[in-house]
Amino acid sequence: MEKREQPCAAPAAPANISATLDGYRWARDTVGESGGAVYRLHGKAGAPDLYLKCGEGPIADEIANEMVRLRWLAGRLPAPSVEGFVQDRNAAWLLMSAMWGQAAWQLMDAQPALRPTVVDALAAFLRRLHAIPVDSCPFTSDHAHRLRAARVRIDAGLVDEDDFDEEREGWSAEQVWDAMQVLLPLDPDAVVTHGDYSLDNLFVLDAAVCGVIDAGRVGIADRYQDLAIMWNCLGEFGADCQQRFLASYGIDAVDQRKLAFHLMLDELF
Structure with a gap:
């Protein structure tokens, strides 16, 4: 491990x-x-x-x-x-x-037989998060807000280009920025999002997510802000986990445009 x-x-x-x-x-x-x-x-x-x-x-x-x-x-x-x-x-x-349980990544890495159960738990917890009434949330994390922050990070030279996903290996931050602009505008489906819904930030106990950490980006945004990050994380464990997560969440037809946009946006943070 x-x-x-x-x-x-x-x-x-x-x-x-x-x-x-x-x-x-x-x-x-x-x-x-x-x-x-x-x-x-x-x-x-x-x-x-x-x-x-x-x-x-x-x-x-x-x-x-x-x-x-x-x-x-x-x-x-x-x-x-x-x-x-x-x-x-x-x-x-x-x-x-501290949170109870075990980080989802650690559990999936150590016990492959539990991966389907963990994936279903991650999807169920995300549905619960996204069901929080939007009008109760005072924080904004939509893509317009995050694009402004990303532009500041690019201009300040803060983006780690060596850490880009394999699909964008060798790209510059400016290339990622330009590729995102081609996908705009987006029609947001606003929910309360976590902002960094990754396997290291979710804790699992008794086949259920028992807690979430790293809440600094919580706010109203398109649901694909969370879906894309978890989908990308699950790629480490295979396409079956990715597909199961989306299906368990309730996605029948993936919005490839939003998925690509939010994956690129996450590269800049």
């Missing part, structure tokens, strides 16, 4: 949360690509596991966005609870409860 975290020393943290962190062992996540740092805190007698996400500059603002969205999700979907939050002029620290 791919190693997805490594033991590490505790980083510096603000005084008003550092006391909570005493006595834990630390491991740093090696999977996330947000630009911040994510740590798992574990092994403290009589205390629950926690996660700490921290970062500086623009990453600090993204962490603050996640904190606000986690508090909004409480009572709507199972997600980490906010156990502490500090933001100063240049950095932010978000302390969260």
Whole structure:
């Protein structure tokens, strides 16, 4: 199994949360690509596991966005609870409860026989998320909003072109941008989306999704924002998993234009 975290020393943290962190062992996540740092805190007698996400500059603002969205999700979907939050002029620290269960990627990788069950659970949970009333959500994550953010990232040289999917290997960020423009305009089917609905962000217990993490992009957008990312993740486990996911969600005829657009848009983040 791919190693997805490594033991590490505790980083510096603000005084008003550092006391909570005493006595834990630390491991740093090696999977996330947000630009911040994510740590798992574990092994403290009589205390629950926690996660700490921290970062500086623009990453600090993204962490603050996640904190606000986690508090909004409480009572709507199972997600980490906010156990502490500090933001100063240049950095932010978000302390969260750990999720039960096992990350969907880990479970599918370790137990191939469970893949159909996990795929069905991922689809069922996404239907539940997308059923949240749009008028209850104060956050916008539609493609117009994300295109503006993508343009800023391209101009600032922040896009990792070496990490593009195989279909776009060797492309520049500008080529991805230009290819997306050909697919516009899109007719959005607006729902409340997660924004990064990937196998590492969903936790499974007893054949059901028991929680979701990395909620910083939660907001109203076209449903293919989530469908495309999960479809792409499931490609690692074969086309049968991809097709089963879409069918279990309720997609009879795939909108290839939207699928392609959102896959390219995700390359820029």
